[in-house]
Amino acid sequence: MKKKAFRAALPYTLPICVAFLFLGMSYGFLMRSKGFSFVYPMCMSLFIYAGSMEFVTVDLLLSAFHPFSAFLLALMVNARYLFYGIPMLKRYKNCGWKKVFLIFGMCDEVFSINCTVNPPEDVDKGWFMLFVTWLGQLYWVSGATLGALLGYVIHFDTKGIEFIMTALFWVMFLNQWEDKKGHLPALVGLGGSFLCLFIFGSQNFMLPAMVLIVLCFTALRGSMIPEVEQ
Amino acid sequence: MTVMQSIITILAVALGTMLTRFLPFVVFPDSKNPPQFITYLGTVFPYAVIGLLVAYSLKDFVGTGSHGIPEILAILFITAVHRWKKNMLLSISAGTVLYMFFVQAVF
Numbered sequence: 001m002k003k004k005a006f007r008a009a010l011p012y013t014l015p016i017c018v019a020f021l022f023l024g025m026s027y028g029f030l031m032r033s034k035g036f037s038f039v040y041p042m043c044m045s046l047f048i049y050a051g052s053m054e055f056v057t058v059d060l061l062l063s064a065f066h067p068f069s070a071f072l073l074a075l076m077v078n079a080r081y082l083f084y085g086i087p088m089l090k091r092y093k094n095c096g097w098k099k100v101f102l103i104f105g106m107c108d109e110v111f112s113i114n115c116t117v118n119p120p121e122d123v124d125k126g127w128f129m130l131f132v133t134w135l136g137q138l139y140w141v142s143g144a145t146l147g148a149l150l151g152y153v154i155h156f157d158t159k160g161i162e163f164i165m166t167a168l169f170w171v172m173f174l175n176q177w178e179d180k181k182g183h184l185p186a187l188v189g190l191g192g193s194f195l196c197l198f199i200f201g202s203q204n205f206m207l208p209a210m211v212l213i214v215l216c217f218t219a220l221r222g223s224m225i226p227e228v229e230q
Numbered sequence: 231m232t233v234m235q236s237i238i239t240i241l242a243v244a245l246g247t248m249l250t251r252f253l254p255f256v257v258f259p260d261s262k263n264p265p266q267f268i269t270y271l272g273t274v275f276p277y278a279v280i281g282l283l284v285a286y287s288l289k290d291f292v293g294t295g296s297h298g299i300p301e302i303l304a305i306l307f308i309t310a311v312h313r314w315k316k317n318m319l320l321s322i323s324a325g326t327v328l329y330m331f332f333v334q335a336v337f
Binding site: 011012014015040043044047048049050053057060061062065067068070071072073074075078079080081082083084085086087088089090092093094099103104106108111112115116159160161162163164165166167168169170171172173174175176182185186187188189190191192193194196197202205206209210213214217221 | 231240241243247250255258264274278279283284304312318325334
């Protein structure tokens with residue numbers, strides 16, 4: 001059962017593998033270049049496990065000691081995860097002990113797969129989602145650690161590799177688009193997010209975008225529900 | 231910062247991050263049925279949040295020198311390849327390679 005779930009999960013995680021190894025390595029390399037031992041990126045990627053926040057934490061570690069403001073900053077930078085939990089309430093239901101790991105490792109990329117992919121009928125969904133989650137975390141921690149260990153030795157031009165994340169999300173979007181009943185909510189999400197990105201700028205658009213999406217869904221509740229539950 | 235202070239800072243950041251991930255599941259545990267409005271949001275969010283992630287992953291490209299042209303071209307290319315072959319890994323790698331070629335050699 002586990003083997004089957006692993007085989008089903010692995011191909012979905014390959015783009016994450018490429019992206020996380022490169023991004024993790026650049027993160028590990030950054031920490032080494034600021035004078036931290038490789039133990040730091042290894043532990044931080046394991047315990048914080050939220051890409052952008054780990055980059056921010058590098059600066060926090062180099063400035064004065066303010067643990068409470070570090071805590072608040074993490075809450076704000078990662079507020080989007082509050083949002084992710086809602087569609088996952090049902091999906092992670094009845095997963096028993098796995099649920100703790102599924103929630104702990106719910107980064108953007110893992111979320112985009114666990115939220116949209118329905119594994120084949122004969123594959124255990126809980127194990128499928130757990131393998132997606134664990135593989136994602138394994139790639140990230142390995143990337144960060146390798147980057148810190150090898151960063152000085154290896155250097156190659158990977159400009160633009162970050163785009164693999166956009167490509168992954170966009171393909172997930174296209175897959176969802178096959179499902180006609182989701183067109184309206186998908187357009188609300190895409191349109192509302194880009195609108196807020198242009199109005200509020202890259203640093204501040206996530207919260208307004210989430211508020212706008214919730215407002216649209218509240219206003220369109222009557223017309224959205226029959227569309228989704230057909 | 232001392233090592234102890236670093237560890238406390240890392241733990242504070244980890245705690246903040248985990249709070250955002252665990253809170254919805256703590257507020258609406260398996261044993262309790264969430265309010266109807268939350269269930270409704272749960273059915274429409276998956277479609278919307280992927281759109282949000284697309285914007286999130288593009289946020290640092292917007293406003294750079296090339297006006298988003300390489301990004302738009304790469305996204306159109308991914309759409310075409312994905313329509314044609316319906317192969318996730320092929321679409322993703324083809325789009326990323328094209329994008330890297332654009333930013334390294336063209337734009």
